[in-house]
Amino acid sequence: MAFTRRQVLGGLVGLGVVGLGAGGVRYWLGRSSAASHDYELIAAPFDLELVPGHITPAWGYNGQAPGVELRSRQGDWLRVRFINKLSEPTTIHWHGIRLPLEMDGVPYVSQLPVLPGEYFDYVFKTEDAGSFWYHPHQSSSTQLGRGLVGPLVVEEREPSGFRHERSLSLKTWHVDAQGAFTDFSVPREAAREGTRGRLTTINAQPTPTLELPAGQVVRLRLFNLDNTVTYRLNLPGGDVRIYALDGHPVEPRPLGKEYWLGPGMRICLAIKVPAAGQELSLRNGPVRLATLKSVASSEPAGDWPAALPANPVAEPDLSIAETLSFRFEWAAMLVDNVEQGGHYKYWQINGQAWDINDKSCADRPIATLKKNGHYIFELRNMAQYQHPIHLHGMAFKVLSSDRKAIIPYFTDTYLLGKNETARIALVADNPGVWMFHCHVIDHMETGLMAAIAVV
Ligand code: C2O
Ligand code: CU
Ligand code: CU
Structure with a gap:
């Protein structure tokens, strides 16, 4: 029976129990030196300051929300030991990554839920270069709502021509003015556009200022990790081109008036940073999301890189489809x-x-x-x-x-x-x-x- 097979997969592939001891959670940032995996990724509660002077009881990966940025290279294996230090079961789904079913992180379909105190080794090859992300596929409105979302970057096999890049993870938190969580899902809203949060952030900061090197072309990876909001992205006055959509390269073209980035979607932009001292606004419709501030750079001026190489996705033949x-x-x-x-x-x-x-x-x-x-x-x-x-x-x-x-x-x-x-x-x-x-x-x-x- 299907479920038995899944149980076996879940039991044999990677489920285990960890003894990290009771002395609090330790976090490993960046690559692990252990031979069996590249990252140790821990889901756990932690205190996050979204509203100045107030604590939000967030859930994060490696002590941050959005979670630590994972990186791999195209064609390499990515090995993540995921440890559940939450008080409830969870899984990790790798959004946009083409991988075998048993690594896809859907409970009862790809694997059994990872119970509190257990770990699961996710191991897969990253065939496509681009901007992807990860999140649970269980109790999603609460788990993603509390902060269990994170970016995953797969670098191109050969250097892409970009010397500078930034990752911008967008999320609109369901918190009140004191940083306390509000309802992640309200039935009346679920029947309409979905329940919106109130505090929009980039990398957990409301309207941050990002410093960019003057005269350089900077790759901006934008990730919509929100449960509900479609961001209507625009950057008035900016010299901006689209290089990839949702992890797959496109022929570079101007950003244009506005790009609608729905929940789960990503866009890879390149911006030619103006002269030092100038500021641009990255906006959602008329609302500022971030200030991009140009700071002096001693590097020679950058030029637009060539289009990114296509990923090895099979081309559908419409004549026989x-x-x-x-x-x-x-x-x-x-x-x-x-x-x-x-x-x-x-x-x-x-x-x-x-x-x-x-x-x-x-x-x-x-x-x-x-x-x-x-x-x-x-x-x-x-x-x-x-x-x-x-x-x-x-x-x-x-x-x-x-x-x-x-x-x-x-x-x-x-x-x-x-x-x-x-x-x-x-x-x-x-x-x-x-x-x-x-x-x-x-x-x-x-x-x-x-x-x-x-x-
Ligand atoms: Cu079922 Cu982001 O995915
Ligand atoms: Cu997905
Ligand atoms: Cu919908």
Whole structure:
């Protein structure tokens, strides 16, 4: 039986129990010297100062939230010993990384949950260079909401031509004016655009000032690690080009007026930093997210690097592809046992709402693809709210939309606008059972998730 096989995988591949002792949590920052893994990553509670003078009881990875930035090189193996020092079970999912199912971090599908005090060794090869991220796939609104999110950078195999880069992790915290957590998920909001936090931060700092070297071209990796918010990114007056979307290179082009970065999405920009002393605003619509301040640099002026090399993603052949349709709909479903731990269901895909309490949902995939088959997915948003649609295990190519012009590109998450229909395509080259869901966590937890099998 499937579940037994998964139990065996979970038990034999990497689950273990750690004895770190009771003397408090120790953190290892950066690369570990142990031969068995590159990083030791510890999830644990810690005190975070988001609001000056107040403590937020956050959960983080290696004592920070967003978590420590993990780095790998394209083609290398990444070996992470993950240790759970929380008081509840968790897992780690590697968003956007194409890896074997047993490393994908979905509880009861890829592995058993990692219980408090246990560890799990995640080991996989990083085939694609780009900006990715990691987060639990369990109790997501709370665990991600409290800070369990972190960036993962896979460097290009050969030097990319960028001499400077910065990572900017965006998150809008559900905290009040005293830094106390507010509800991560409110039913009324889950049925709409999702529950928004109030305090927007970059790398856990509200409206920080980032110093950039004058005259240089700096790579800015932006990660939307938020549960709900789509940031409408703009940088007025800046000389800015897009180099990659969601971990996959694009032909460099100007940022333009605004780019909508939905939950889970990433964008890699390059900015030509103006003369020393000048300031630019990175904004969400009209609201400032950060000040970019140019400081004197003794380096010779930088130039725009060439386009980044494409990742080794299989090209879907549209002439032989089979088309599958997915409707994302609002569902007025009343669940009467909410007090007894039942969950609200507001959303469904092709008439099916995912139940996060039912461990057997993944045994009833919404679609079964043939291994190495070519597919076109037609994604139809029947609702007034947008959905960042994400697929695990495989990258897909965005082909077209009935709402905007698309230059086809590979991604793992597509922001499906209100009432939009879009077409994406992929080669089903990774066998397994893969989650397919909206990355507005509220939507995902109230039905907007399904499993897609590749056999
Ligand atoms: Cu960021 Cu199911 O994923
Ligand atoms: Cu994912
Ligand atoms: Cu959604």
